[in-house]
Amino acid sequence: MRRPRALATVALAAGVLMLSGTCTSTAQDRAAAPAAGSGGLSGVAACPGLEGFSCGTLTVPLDHSGGVQGRLDLRVAAADNVKAPKGVLLFLTGGPGQPGVPFVEGLSKKLTPLLKDYRLVMIDQRGTGAGALQCPQLQKEMGSSDLTPPTAQAVTACAAAVGPDRRFYSTGDTVADLELLRRALGVRKMTLDGVSYGTYTAERYALAYPQHVGRMVLDSVVPQTGYDPMDRAAMRAAPRVLTTACEAIGCRTDPAADLAKVVDTYDNGADVLDALTTWEFVDPNYAAMIDALHQAAGGDPTALRGLIAGVRQGSAATAEELSQGLHASTLCLDGRYPWGRADTPVAGRQEALEKAAADLTPADYGPFDAATATGLGSMLSCLHWPRTPVPPLPPEHRRLPGVPVLLLGGDRDLSTPLEWLYDQKKLTPRARVVVVPGAAHSVQSRAASDKGRQAVFDFLLTR
Template sequence: MDGGEEVEVGGRRRRQVGAALLGLALLTCSCTGAGPRGAASSAATTAAAAGAGATGPGGPGWSGWRSCAGTELASLLCGSLVVPLDHDHPADPAGQAGRTLTLEVAEGGDRSADRTLLFLTGGPGQPGVPFAPRIIASLGEIAQHHRVVLVDQRGTGANALVCPLLQEQVGYADLEVPTDQAVTECGSAIGADAAHYGTTDTVADLEQLRAAIGVDRWSIDGVSYGTYVAQRYAAAHQAHVDRLVLDSVVPVDAFSGTNVESFPDVAAVLRDVCAAEHCAGDPAQDLSTVVARYRLGPALLDVVSLMSVVDPDFTGLLAALHAAAAGEPEALRTLVHHWQDASAGPADQLSQGLHASTLCLDLDFPWGGADAAPASRAQAADRAVARLSSSQLFPFDAQTARGNGELRTCELWPKVADPQPASLELRGVRALLLHGSRDLSTPLAWAHRAQADLPGSRLVVVPGAGHGVQTRGPASARAVVADFLG
């Protein structure tokens, strides 16, 4: 991999399934602070309403550090940063202050340390500040040697984009298929502002934050979508990046929209679980049979992705697949309904309005980006799926590729301007990549692609672990990170 190294570290632990644990990639931490606002009102505020004139150690827009409100954040310092809604056009033609957003920020760890670690949560749509105590505690010795900073990225947390129907239908899931009405209502509510909820503006926010808190160079530790933001930031501002830790990697240039790159991993992971548990039959073939017979492909793709986050032992799934393949689908339908119900959650913990806005700007779809004519999208998607072979689709089918929740959502998303990054060049960045061998949310193919984009990087595969290795995997994985960061 262009001078890279791939190694494995040992260790795994079993997990129990349940709605309480499906606080999911959200680290099961309850949010504090104000409740979420509606999509139309939270998309932006005026500079005056956001307090853009506030000053602090970092200059205009930065509040300075203060004690955090609420007992859960009592050990941290908090601040707020006012950023332009549109970094390319921060002021209107009349020269008045443009519309702004306020981002909440938290600081912990060793606040006197001369090294700073920015920790980026995932989603997209997940805030950082509410989860800061849990994340900082999970970092262990890393937090003892670093000033650790977390931020509610734009459109998340207390200022989340809220689309009630879409949130109700999808919750914390990535790939659940919403109704057309839920998507179109959300897109209409956010409107043209959706063009400013992609990673391009988030990267500009982070650079403004770096300057505001007085850091010249920082290391960035990202999980899931946070790895994508970290890479995009490093490409734009490499001089300010020391090291990258990319946990459950989303590469900057390897999306398909159909999700077929994850299909081989589903077969391989289910077979690995079967071998460990001495299950009956071939679970990949059982899945293929069930998908063809009951047309459950999109739902099962969503479920295996969810389970790889919370329950990488896939409790009950293999037996249910085997029974369904034999003509008894009741247990499988119950399991699917359980996981779909358990993935419900509010926008201030994972905003589906932000999730849709960002993915539809950042992902590579058969029709292009969010600026493609809506009338052209369905035909382009049909053509792309028709070109896929049966081997590419196994153990799913064309319906799964064509009808997964991400592709369907962005097919219906309104046409908006689609800003492109100035650079995706990542040579010269020191990076450690982590991947759980049972992660089906971010497939191993993505980790390999990201490693190729980062010459000299190291990829560590953790056997038996799922998505989010640092917070859910074995202590040995965190030790690797601590050694890398120094």
């Protein structure tokens, strides 16, 4: 789910939403069309500095139920090949909090083999890009990380800055925006392909609008059951990932044992997990982290502390790059926490969190500890988030539509570990799994190997 900009390296974790076919809306779709001003692309013109693409604005209701007035203008970029034989390819960026339009140029190069058959479209989802939710102190403290612990003051100041409208930034609201985009683009059936948080959005779209889904690619999977704020799968996966990486580079240490000793000795599990899940964007072999963990386990934490500090500095990001205001708003609305959801009174949340910590066992957190599981940024952001009305969530164990689905992951990914991919497989009737050795997060855009990208090309171009 996270979108770090580690050590000044901007990583692109995003999702692809594929729209299959360019046919016009059905009569049923037209009857269900939004009110005037709520849908359709306006102001369409050539994207500045981006040949072959046009940019426009999708205007959507702030409140899709119509109870609260207001509109949001979402920036959209679309390739000019409007008659692409296989329809529209809508690429959904990650986070939540990352815009889409700024990444069109880079992504189009990665997906070149698809672009004769698909029309590439990207959107700045609500609360991102030019319309980013602005929370200066939370942005400064967390940058582009999910896991860096924020202060309570930064969280409450952010919620106050966003105000009561924070209840309109759930994934369900984004899904409703995408349905308006589908109508505006004039397509009837869509194939969904997401990366990182984009996989969750794609899954939620498929559950809400199964009749409009033809095919799905889910890369770096967040399961439809939702993000675990304790990040237990990542903690348990860390020994496997580090050991595999160590074998690949021929190191002579035991990084799993070193990790366990470091957390036990220095009580720094949250910092270490944050650094590890950022470092995969720098080096999926984790070479510097493995060496620093070994030195720290031997009594010298200097290198490890330097890497942790460097990760914090390098993860800095503006709200326009990744909005922490949107990130908190969405995760707190979507998430299930030890105290319940965001509509639970703030009083009593801390006690519920402490009880959850006491109930954890080593089987839950592997080489880490209960303090790590309950002290991560996503957990603490929502611990302090003011009480907010929440939307209903779809039944979490409802299976995805019976369409072809490619589940894609890297064996070095700690941001969305393979364990999540296999959790989603259980809820995916026609799943094909491709795991890319040596790849970390966001296989389509970042893996050195072409295995994952070729799997996507084959999947989407073969009927």
